[in-house]
Each structure stands twice: as C-alpha cells, then as structure tokens.
Amino acid sequence: MKTKNLMVTGGCGFIGSNFIHYLLRQDDFTGRIINVDKLTYAGNPDNLEGIEKNYPDRYIFERADICDPGLMEDIFSRYGIDAVCHFAAESHVDRSIKDPGAFIYTNIVGTFNLLEAARSHAGDFILFHHISTDEVYGSLGKEGLFKETTPYQPNSPYSASKASSDHLVRAYGKTYGLPVTISNCSNNYGPYQFPEKLIPLIALNAKEGEKLPVYGDGRNVRDWLYVEDHCDAIWTIMKSGRRGETYNIGGNMEMENIVIVEMVCDMLDEITPIHRGKNGPRKNLITFVKDRPGHDRRYAIDFTKLQNELNWSPKESFESGIKKTISWYLENSKWVQRVKNNEYHSWISEQYKL
Numbered sequence: 001m002k003t004k005n006l007m008v009t010g011g012c013g014f015i016g017s018n019f020i021h022y023l024l025r026q027d028d029f030t031g032r033i034i035n036v037d038k039l040t041y042a043g044n045p046d047n048l049e050g051i052e053k054n055y056p057d058r059y060i061f062e063r064a065d066i067c068d069p070g071l072m073e074d075i076f077s078r079y080g081i082d083a084v085c086h087f088a089a090e091s092h093v094d095r096s097i098k099d100p101g102a103f104i105y106t107n108i109v110g111t112f113n114l115l116e117a118a119r120s121h122a123g124d125f126i127l128f129h130h131i132s133t134d135e136v137y138g139s140l141g142k143e144g145l146f147k148e149t150t151p152y153q154p155n156s157p158y159s160a161s162k163a164s165s166d167h168l169v170r171a172y173g174k175t176y177g178l179p180v181t182i183s184n185c186s187n188n189y190g191p192y193q194f195p196e197k198l199i200p201l202i203a204l205n206a207k208e209g210e211k212l213p214v215y216g217d218g219r220n221v222r223d224w225l226y227v228e229d230h231c232d233a234i235w236t237i238m239k240s241g242r243r244g245e246t247y248n249i250g251g252n253m254e255m256e257n258i259v260i261v262e263m264v265c266d267m268l269d270e271i272t273p274i275h276r277g278k279n280g281p282r283k284n285l286i287t288f289v290k291d292r293p294g295h296d297r298r299y300a301i302d303f304t305k306l307q308n309e310l311n312w313s314p315k316e317s318f319e320s321g322i323k324k325t326i327s328w329y330l331e332n333s334k335w336v337q338r339v340k341n342n343e344y345h346s347w348i349s350e351q352y353k354l
C-alpha cells in the first residue's frame with residue numbers, strides 16, 4: 001500500500017483515533033495522514049494527544065465537514081490525497097432514532113462528496129476504503145451468521161444510512177472503476193469510545209454507583225471485537241484486499257448484553273468497592289428500561305473470507321480486552337471528565353430519565 005497522502009476521515013472519533021495510533025506504529029506505512037474531522041460531539045482531539053508533536057511530518061489535522069464538497073475538493077488538491085480511509089459518520093443508533101437528519105447528510109451525502117473528490121483525482125488515486133457496519137444486514141434469529149452475500153435489510157436510520165453509503169461506494173467502483181474496498185464490522189470496544197455506547201456507558205455508570213440501563217430483556221446479542229483488532233483488519237484489507245470487494249470483520253465473540261453488563265459489574269466490584277453510600281454488588285444497579293424501537297435481536301459475523309484470503313483473525317480475547325478497556329477508563333479520569341460535558345449530560349438525562 002504505497003499511499004503517500006492518506007486522508008483519514010473521522011480520525012478524532014473512537015475507531016478513527018485508534019486507527020491513527022495503530023497506523024503510525026506500522027513499519028509498512030511510510031506516508032502522511034491527513035485527518036479530516038468536523039469535531040462533532042463525538043470527535044475529540046484528546047484522543048490523539050501527542051500525535052502532532054511526535055509525528056510533525058506525518059500527521060496533519062484539518063477541521064472540516066465532509067458535507068462540504070468544495071472543501072473536500074480543496075483538501076484533495078492541497079495535500080495530493082491518493083487514498084482515503086473513511087470513518088467519519090454519525091454512529092449512534094439511539095441518536096438516529098431521535099434525529100435522523102444528520103445521519104442522512106453525513107453518512108450518505110458526506111460519503112458521496114468524498115467519492116466525487118476521489119473520482120476527480122482518479123489518475124493518482126490508489127484506494128477508497130469505506131468503513132461500515134454489520135448492522136446493514138439487519139437482524140438474525142437464533143441461528144446463522146452474516147456473510148458478505150447476505151442481503152441488506154437495515155432496520156434503523158443509522159444502518160439504513162450506512163447501507164446507502166456502502167451502495168454508493170460499490171457503485172463508484174463498478175461504474176467509474178474507482179479502486180474501492182468496503183469492510184462491514186461488528187461492535188467494537190476499547191479505549192476512547194464515547195460513553196453513549198453500551199460498554200463505556202455501563203463501565204462509567206457502574207464506577208460511580210449509578211443506574212445501569214439495559215434495554216428490553218437484555219438478551220440481544222452482539223459480536224464484540226477489540227478495536228485494535230479492527231484496525232489491524234482494516235490495514236490488512238487496505239494493503240491486500242481485492243479491489244471492488246467487501247470483507248466482513250468480526251470477533252467470534254457473541255454475547256448477550258446482560259452478560260456483558262454483569263461481567264463489567266463483577267470486574268469493578270473486584271477492583272473497587274461501591275461508594276457514594278451505596279451498598280451491595282453493582283449488579284443491583286441494573287435497571288431494565290423500555291426497549292429501543294426496531295431493536296435488532298442478534299448480530300453475528302462470518303469472517304471466513306477475510307481469514308482465508310488475507311489470513312486475518314482477531315487476537316484479543318474478550319476477557320483480556322474488556323479488562324484493558326475497564327482499566328483504561330479508570331486510569332483516564334481526565335479524559336472522562338472532559339467528555340462528560342453539558343451536551344453529554346443533557347443527552348443522557350433526556351435518553352434515560354432514570
């Protein structure tokens with residue numbers, strides 16, 4: 001992968017920032033990263049603290065909205081962008097249910113703008129890698145796994161907007177011959193995840209002895225992948241994946257939500273007894289709340305294509321990954337305090353009314 005000027009969109013978000021940390025450590029990446037991020041509520045420059053200083057010639061930050069086509073074209077020209085790794089998105093299902101508009105603009109129109117910029121620089125352009133989700137495939141019953149050939153059946157405005165962007169990327173490959181790859185990944189967890197998502201939300205509430213909201217009966221299943229394994233899979237696909245192809249990425253780690261919540265409670269009880277005058281095990285804080293509308297029951301990924309073609313498989317076990325994650329949130333209280341700003345508090349109180 002001989003990219004000289006790689007545009008990473010959404011590099012201040014959870015997976016994007018992990019990817020930038022990961023990529024700058026790889027011997028087989030020698031190019032420069034141009035991180036394009038609008039810094040929405042989910043974008044946090046703290047996730048990349050020290051990067052500008054440590055890699056002054058290899059990292060540039062551009063605060064920009066991918067929904068602005070003129071600006072995207074300008075950034076492509078100015079930096080000679082020859083590849084894109086596209087993370088930027090509105091990413092939270094619950095927010096897409098409350099307010100779908102931003103998901104349509106950023107996830108669909110924003111992706112279209114980037115594809116157009118890439119198309120207009122087609123001569124020098126090496127790869128457009130699009131980061132997507134397994135949620136485009138809809139919901140599974142008790143049996144079966146999502147394959148790359150599973151028909152799309154998105155159920156939330158979030159997954160519908162991601163499905164739409166996947167189709168656009170694929171179409172630009174077929175119609176214009178743009179070199180594209182797409183990856184559809186299962187649920188990630190790890191450092192720098194915004195605490196509106198299940199694992200960091202539960203870990204931080206449990207730490208503080210606050211209620212732990214579990215949707216419906218808590219028996220919905222997700223397939224969990226440690227974020228660093230996701231980054232490794234993305235780079236593997238960018239380097240060696242067949243152009244025009246889609247690759248599923250998963251953790252082989254199906255878990256019911258309630259099992260994860262209980263595990264996080266037990267781990268925190270072991271590390272630190274509950275405080276603020278609250279007694280008993282943290283499991284007592286579990287509160288079943290009204291289910292999410294259209295809540296997908298089960299996701300599970302078949303990633304044999306990635307395994308067989310590119311020899312990738314996840315390295316981190318859930319036990320060690322979740323331990324590292326919990327420790328990271330406990331050790332980074334400054335990061336947590338800064339993330340829990342007014343917008344965060346109003347979202348949480350509006351969403352849960354616990």
Ligand code: NAD
Nearest residue numbers: 010012013014015038039040042043065066088089091188
């Ligand atoms: P995130 O919400 O943590 O980060 C999104 C980033 O995109 C933020 O930095 C935000 O500022 C930026 N952004 C949003 N709108 C923008 C715009 N209009 N212009 C420029 N930047 C903008 O998301 P994440 O969890 O890191 O997810 C990254 C990607 O991975 C998304 O495309 C998501 O669909 C996909 N994905 C996520 C998961 C998961 O478990 N989190 C799983 C599979 C796929």
Ligand code: TYD
Nearest residue numbers: 093187196197198199201213214215220257
């Ligand atoms: P989430 O982290 O929002 O990811 P996604 O919806 O993209 O899979 O949610 C993961 C699972 O946890 C999902 O089944 C919804 C559930 N959930 C809760 O039970 N309580 C919560 O507070 C949150 C945020 C999620």
